Amino acid sequence: MPIKGLTLLSVASVFTLVSAAFAAGHLTQDQQRAMDARNAHMTLYSFNLGKVGAMVQDRVPYDADVASAAAANLAALAAIDEAGYWVEGTDTSIEGSRAKPEIWADMAGFEAEQVKLATATAAFAAVAGDGLDAMKAGFGPVGQSCSSCHESYRAPRE
């Protein structure tokens, strides 16, 4: 009888240990995919922004077609519904995540940052083909929208 009790106890404790380890170190497949998806989305922002950013920084000559295409992509990307990316349990407590817990504590504020970027990119897309100066003017608010969200909701790298 004591042996049986002991076995039960050890089975139970192994079980708790395993599930604790799972909770601390591993993500469900859905969580991992959501994190991959949002980072991929961010990478697409950077890629398209780079095309126009190089013109803004006078590293390459202005090209209206390239600028318009990149700006249209940015506007299309910013219009995507991101709700599925930012799933619970994927904040900075998870290795590899830089998403601050403030996102979930203040979802309305976070979504307002998404709207800000959508507005800025839409306005940018409308002027990106209108010459270097017009393009530069529209670019400013786009960059500020990226930074403003990263300021409040993204932690530095580990």
Place this chain on the structure above:
Amino acid sequence: MARWPLILGAMVAALGAGWYLTRPAPLADNALDRLTPDAARGAVIFAAAGCASCHTSETGADTLLTGGKRFASPFGTFVAPNISSDPVHGVGGWSDLELASAIVAGVSQDGSHLYPAFPYTSYNKADMQDVVDLIAHMRTLPASDAPSLPHEIGFPFNLRAALGPWKALFVSEQWVLATAETDALERGRYLVEALGHCAECHTPRGALGGLQGDQWMAGAPNPSGEGRIPNITPAALQWSERDIAEYLKSGFTPDFDSAGGEMVAVIKNTSQLTDADRAAIAAYLKAIPAIANP
């Protein structure tokens, strides 16, 4: 923490032995003689020194130095005071000399030591003309009647007298980059080590909170606990000088990621500098010793 009794012992001993020797030393009465303040010039100094990053509130205007921002540290939480032009709740009633003493000597109007959460440890290397210009600019900014809030720190760190020995140990007027070979490097060193106080975040601290000079700009734990403040010595930051200058202007990295966290407020300031000044900062960051992280 095992270090705790040690820190306490050291502080009490230092206190007993040295409080008199290390009593607050404000500027001499004639320190500002013959200097004519230029408020317009002071606006740029104010940006380069990043006063607004700490003394504005999250919600208020960019020019309202109302205080209230909180700074976590191993010693407790500091709360930035109201330094607006309000004569009662701000520092509008302080004389130029009193303000300059606070900024470069860390001494308050009432003669007590100020905490180095206020980076006078860097500003002590500022040019006095720049300081009076900055003060003249501050006086043009709006008043806030929000009372300053108390810091949340316990014994023995709540004893301001204990800061005397601390200052004696950790406040230095020496440049870390001992020789600046060009004018640009000298300007960059001034902007980084004196006004910009970049090391306050990018350099790790020892047990007593002093910056570790041999780890200058090699990165540090983030006081808020999330991620790390990056290493920006040439060992880690491989960007070109132009890339660094662009980052300090627009916040974009060479691959068009955009800066985040506390660096965003810093870039708000550096974006107000001239291209030449940003290039000087970049040159400085390329000239400091490369320190790899283990």
